[in-house]
Amino acid sequence: MEIGVVGKPNVGKSTFFSAATLVDVQIANYPFTTIDANVGVTYAIAEHPCKELGCTPNPQNYEYREGKSLIPIKMIDVAGLVPGAHEGRGLGNKFLDDLRMASALIHVVDATGKTDAEGQPTDHHDPVEDIEFLEREIDYWIYGILRKNWDKFSKRIKLQHLKLAQAIADQLTGIGVTEEDAFEAIHKLGLDNDPTKWSDEDLFNFVRELRKVNKPIIIAANKADAAADAQIERLIKKGRSRGYIVIPTSAAAELTLRKAAKAGFIDYVPGSSDFKILKKMSPKQEKALELIRERVLNRFGSTGVQEVINTATFELLNLVPVYPVEDEHKLTDQFGNVLPHVHLLPKGSTPRDLAYKVHTDLGKTFLYAVNARTHRRVGEDYELQFNDIIKIVATAR
Ligand SMILES: Nc1nc2c(ncn2[C@@H]2O[C@H](COP(=O)(O)OP(=O)(O)OP(=O)(O)O)[C@@H](O)[C@H]2O)c(=O)[nH]1
Structure with a gap:
């Protein structure tokens, strides 16, 4: 189970990935090794049973901190989301390869609206368009794979009496589609059991449903520290109406806090609403942290980064x-x-x-x-x- 971080240039995706994978605890036996530069380890954080049972754990494959389990998860920095990525534009093929590996996606958008569709600075861009744009890129990508041989393929399913959902899943194993995913999408849409009867529109709608189960997405409304309340509220509302969980984040604040914690200046457990100063810093550093407390932690309750990771793990991927x-x-x-x-x-x-x-x-x-x-x-x-x-x-x- 891997979580991908995706977003167009300049929204703070790299900052989000760096913050999420900057961990000051190293666990000896991860269940995996990371090989690629764009793959890192992050933690999903949950209450530890010892908090309720009053025990003291001896963790081996996770970390225990203040009544919580920090459970390692693999995270992929999916670079190269640009319009047309599904056709191989920009880093297209690498982008699609990374996307293939991810079981769920964190879509980082710029909540301030100051980054345009191509990642250039602007004054008014609607981040809701970015949400639709990522959906489209993924939909056209999956559609492209299926459409290529569809006529032959659908006839073969009919002639050889193959199980429809299974045949489609076999065709899409490369992107991790299971028979259950395909079955769910077919039934949700009430599509004909004979795929030769599907119109192009049916096929596209099917792909959309498939994407929702196969690549669930959570939205990180990033740069929330610099966004107005109204901008964030609108994004949450619009996102929700499209079926998304939207969480305001400040990746920059999270990165600063994690760096300060790693250097031993503060005690900070990711996801917390506050931190404790442990040793003297320069006035400039202290001021920067004070601003984070005031403008991010006090305003939103946390930087949101850890909440996004936890929600992706426990709600999107439904892991226990x-x-x-x-x-x-x-x-x-x-x-x-x-x-x-x-x-x-x-x-x-x-x-x-x-x-x-x-x-x-x-x-x-x-x-x-x-x-x-x-x-x-x-x-x-x-x-x-x-x-x-x-x-x-x-x-x-
Ligand atoms: N105010 C604010 N700025 C942020 C935040 N996160 C990132 N930034 C700034 O946004 C700019 C872009 O951040 P990056 O992390 O490089 O963006 P990216 O999306 O990875 O962009 P590419 O590397 O070009 O793909 C940098 O100047 C960051 O400091 C945030 O939470 N709040």
Whole structure:
């Protein structure tokens, strides 16, 4: 599960990505290694079960801070969103490659309206147009892939009695479309089961629906610090009417706070509404931080950056954090570490899915699971809940 950050030039996308991936804690065993320069690690932050249970955890694959879990997530800086990117304009192909990898997108827009469609300075640009523009780029891209062979392809589905949703998903595996995604889009639109009967418009509408499930987008209304309340309210309202969550952000403020925290000047947990000064700074630095407190934290409650990441993880991608343990009374692994690991699983996952996520062997030998909170055995089809603590019982190997 990777989150892509996308936006046209000059909206603060690079600042957002730098801030989100500037982490002052390094975890030894990430579930992944980063290879590309435009890929970084960020954290989704959730309440830790120990806050409620009064324990002290020994985290191994996440970080624990002030009652919260910082769970590593891969983030991609998707560069090169310009009009026509879907046809390969600008960094087009690289842009599409990055887009392919992302399961959800954070779309950074300039809430002040001071960046035009091509990323040049202006006085009046409507950021709502940017929202539509990204939708269009993605829609035409997916449409282009399907349309290319559509006539032949749709006839083959009909003649060979192929399962429609599955055949389409096979065609689009490269961008991560699943049979369920395709099925959902077909049914939502009530499209004919015989794809040779689809008009061009049907195909385009289908692609739009597919994009909504396959590449969910959240809007970061950036440079909120420099935007008027009315501009932000309008963007939130317009975005909402198109089905988006819009969160005001100040990527620049978040970057400053994280840099100050990393240098040890302040204590700041991303997402918080305040920070604590730890050591003396220059008057200029102190003034800059004071301005952030006044104009960003006091006004919006946070810089918004962490809220965007959390919402993308827990709402757009619908992931739930789950803690596997070996001892359901002490909440430990075999070495006595309390809640050492957390795993993010899609909502609807079962204990067996968790077992597979921990280790393929554990998945294969899975017998049953115990909910450590209730000490009860849970059924095969139990849906894992947010912050569940689960003991997996498997056959001896
Ligand atoms: N006021 C304000 N300015 C910001 C914010 N975020 C970024 N900026 C400024 O906006 C300008 C553009 O930021 P970048 O992060 O370089 O923008 P970008 O979208 O990555 O642009 P490219 O690198 O050209 O793709 C810089 O001058 C930033 O300092 C913010 O939250 N508030």
